[in-house]
Amino acid sequence: MPLSPCSVQTNTVEQFLSYFLIHLRSSISNEPPVRGNINHGGGISHTALNIMEEQQTRALKMIQYAVKFSTAIQDGTSYQAMPSSSQLWTSFPFCRALTFIIERGTSTIVLKMFCIPVTPEAGQITILADTAVVDATPSAKTWKDLPNFDDLPMFKNMKGCAWEVWGKDDQLGTINLLTDEVVKKAAAEEIITGTTVSLNWPLQFPSKPLFGRKSPEVNMILKSPRVVRDDEIHINTQSGTQWDGLRHFGLQEHGVFYNNTPQDAMESGIVPIHDPLAIDPALAHIGIQNWANHGICGRGVLLDIVRYYSGELDGTGSPGLTELPYDPWTTHGLTVAELEACAEKQGVKFRQGDILILRVGFIRKYQNATQEARDALAARPETFAGIEQSEDMKRFLWNNHFAAIASDQPALERWPTGEGTPHMHQTLLGLWGMPIGEMFDVEQLSQVCAKMGRYTFFFSSWPLAIIGGCASPPNAAAYF
Incomplete structure (x- = not known):
């Protein structure tokens, strides 16, 4: 028929x-x-x-x-x-x-x-x-007239749920904002000189991972007598530079992840996948392979908080200033006012679909520290400077409609949060579906941005296509 x-x-x-x-x-x-x-x-x-x-x-x-x-x-x-x-x-x-x-x-x-x-x-x-x-023409979805943060509905007792914005079956979250036109415009405007910068820390860094995670193991195999080698790698996908995916952090009080996906609906342990063309949909649901298939590409914006406080952005300071008004390895909350002031000094105006990257100073301090200090960092309770947990910060991040946010520190947000203060991870990942990047190596990026006098660039990231994965190294780069 x-x-x-x-x-x-x-x-x-x-x-x-x-x-x-x-x-x-x-x-x-x-x-x-x-x-x-x-x-x-x-x-x-x-x-x-x-x-x-x-x-x-x-x-x-x-x-x-x-x-x-x-x-x-x-x-x-x-x-x-x-x-x-x-x-x-x-x-x-x-x-x-x-x-x-x-x-x-x-x-x-x-x-x-x-x-x-x-x-x-x-x-x-x-x-x-x-x-x-x-x-076969690209989708006409442009995501115009998105609601403001204060207009987003509640999920039970949690404000700012964007599930209805992206759709009940959505598995991309704010990556939906990276439409063909957004990517095309970013590439056309930002790639001028062809200069490229990696944003990935070496796989084996930090040498002693935080939050009790296992150190990467790289087994280099010589296949004698042939002149051939193999590598076998065992890693925790969150031991170093990473994207936190939608399966990483859910709504703690309610036992669900993004788009109301129940915790008990997800398998754990070693899950064999025999046929890549016949995968159990429940296993793949909101897995990081969705971002890997789509790509996280668009206009990147660096807010160089370190240079902002050094005075380099307005010529009042000098390069290499080591003192900051906070210690990146201690608990400190960065406010919306600080982020907006830094953007103004850099001459940056945000637009929908931007990928926001923050340089807080964590990796700079790590690189300048002794090995003894690095080892001690992993042995003590984690404390980091990062974005504050506040309604103002949520409003800032949502109303600017960023597609993703990343930082050079291990948790993005101020750590620990403080008693009774909910994690920003719950809102960003659980309610919005926004990728969280952590321990991005932005030291060279900072230098290139300062040299060129521009803090926007084309950003490209292709996470590992781990079916049902909760996180991945980003494989990220900036193009100028």
């Missing part, structure tokens, strides 16, 4: 393919096709996987393999992929041969699937699934 053309908002072959297979199953079972948008973020949608029978699931894998080359598709070009008959017999037993033809135009992706059925008329070619057409 041929399918009528369908149209959905999507911009990847993978998303289109998922929708196409929903219609394919509908044609086989004579059920009406499922309507609606494909899950954002690429890959095979859970919606498609959930409704596939065993045979169709195997077929989905075959078709996915057949379009692995999708990134090479040029506008107006057709491609064919015909799996072997032995593969088809075991994976799609009611067919003798399949041909996939993908045609990509400037605004559409067309996938035609032709089937030779196993019938006495074996030579007769019939169309199992007719042309399916998808709007």
